[in-house]
Amino acid sequence: MRRADYTSVVTLTMTEPTSPNDPLDPDQTVIDRVIAGDRNAFGILIERYSDPLYRHAHGMTGSADVAEDIVQVSFIKAFHHLGEVRGRFDAWVFRIVANGCKDWLKNIRRSHLSYEEDDQPSGLETPEEELDRGEIRRDLDGALLSLPSSLREAFVMKHVEGRSYEEMAILLDATVGALKMRVHRAREALQKLLEDQYS
Amino acid sequence: MMHDSLHPSPAAREQAPEASQVQAAPFLSDREVTPPGTEMSAAMHAYLDGDAVNGQALHASARELGLWKRIGDETGRRRLMVTPSHISAQILAKLADD
Numbered sequence: 101m102r103r104a105d106y107t108s109v110v111t112l113t114m115t116e117p118t119s120p121n122d123p124l125d126p127d128q129t130v131i132d133r134v135i136a137g138d139r140n141a142f143g144i145l146i147e148r149y150s151d152p153l154y155r156h157a158h159g160m161t162g163s164a165d166v167a168e169d170i171v172q173v174s175f176i177k178a179f180h181h182l183g184e185v186r187g188r189f190d191a192w193v194f195r196i197v198a199n200g201c202k203d204w205l206k207n208i209r210r211s212h213l214s215y216e217e218d219d220q221p222s223g224l225e226t227p228e229e230e231l232d233r234g235e236i237r238r239d240l241d242g243a244l245l246s247l248p249s250s251l252r253e254a255f256v257m258k259h260v261e262g263r264s265y266e267e268m269a270i271l272l273d274a275t276v277g278a279l280k281m282r283v284h285r286a287r288e289a290l291q292k293l294l295e296d297q298y299s
Numbered sequence: 300m301m302h303d304s305l306h307p308s309p310a311a312r313e314q315a316p317e318a319s320q321v322q323a324a325p326f327l328s329d330r331e332v333t334p335p336g337t338e339m340s341a342a343m344h345a346y347l348d349g350d351a352v353n354g355q356a357l358h359a360s361a362r363e364l365g366l367w368k369r370i371g372d373e374t375g376r377r378r379l380m381v382t383p384s385h386i387s388a389q390i391l392a393k394l395a396d397d
Contacts, residue, residue, distance in 0.1 A: 139394055146387045154382040168386055175390045236373045259347075259374040280348075287347065288339050291366060298366045 127189040131182055142179055149190050150175070152261055153197045159256030160201035160249070162241040166208075170200040194271050198253065205249055236298070243293040247286055254282035255290070339363060 127148070133141040150171055157167035174196045185192050244252050257263045257271070258279075265276045265283075272279065342356035343363050357364065 140391065142394065143387055143391055146390055150382040150386060151380070154386075155377065155380050158380060159377065164383075168383060171382065172386060172390050172393070176393055179390075179394055233373070233376070236369055240370060240373055259371075260377045262378050265348075283348075284339070284344050287344065287367075290370070291339060291363065294370070295362075295366055298369050 128185075131185060131189065134179070134182055142175075142182075145178075145189065145193075146175055149193060153194065155261055156194070156256060157197055157201055159244070159260045160198075160252060161204060162245055166204060170197060170204060174200050188270075191271050198272075201253075202249055239294060239297060240290075243290050246293065247289055251282050251286040251289065254279055255286035258283045343367065 127145065130141050130144045134145075153174065154167055154171050157170040158164060161167055161170070174193065177196055178193045244255065247255070253272070254268070257268050258265070263271070265279050268274075268279050269276050340356070340360045340363065342352050343360045346352045346357055346364075347367060
């Protein structure tokens with residue numbers, strides 16, 4: 101499998117103010133088990149959080165292969181730094197994935213992005229619907245990749261991952277107002293790029 | 300931590316065409332400024348944010364609405380994507396090798 105070339109160091113910053121870990125936090129219970137030597141317990145955290153992280157990486161890179169790679173590398177990094185988690189594990193690991201996506205976008209030449217078919221069920225019934233979906237998927241991917249990464253990130257989190265502005269603010273350490281502005285600007289740029297074909 | 304490149308070989312990396320040769324959409328500069336002439340109605344933004352919207356205001360944006368319905372259908376499908384099933388096992392296998 102292809103491997104990503106994101107070489108810059110991921111900053112493992114906390115997303116919430118420093119506070120003692122909550123012993124009742126179900127994630128913290130699992131983390132404690134892993135740190136105590138139960139490596140397989142890390143699979144619980146992977147199962148809990150890999151889907152939204154995969155969707156984020158796929159939305160940011162436009163590639164299923166790259167998304168898989170970023171998610172894998174991010175969880176491995178998370179495992180090796182698990183003792184540094186303070187606050188919410190999901191926010192902490194999200195930051196690792198988000199940084200991995202940004203590093204990849206900085207380093208990769210865009211020519212190697214492919215719009216390969218994914219293995220996800222489309223739920224569409226006719227060949228015409230499949231063809232139509234292929235067009236909007238390619239065009240939306242192309243338009244998203246033309247956006248500045250901060251706007252693409254905000255749009256993907258809002259419209260692909262379905263997160264609230266409040267949740268986005270926690271994950272990105274930004275204000276709700278700033279994130280609304282980014283989403284609005286992303287929509288306007290996408291509309292400009294796609295309106296001639298689809299309006 | 301170092302990782303292998305996405306590209307199969309150094310030669311392939313050297314031969315990769317520039318972004319400007321392969322991108323269909325023009326790349327917007329890395330700034331958070333809306334290009335001129337691309338403003339959307341406030342009603343449409345509110346609708347897309349899930350807020351209550353006056354029907355008449357939205358009716359005036361019928362052309363925009365058609366586009367955003369298409370985009371919404373696609374993003375809705377993407378929201379159902381799940382991680383390929385082999386990923387978890389691969390991660391745990393790599394951790395076991397460490």
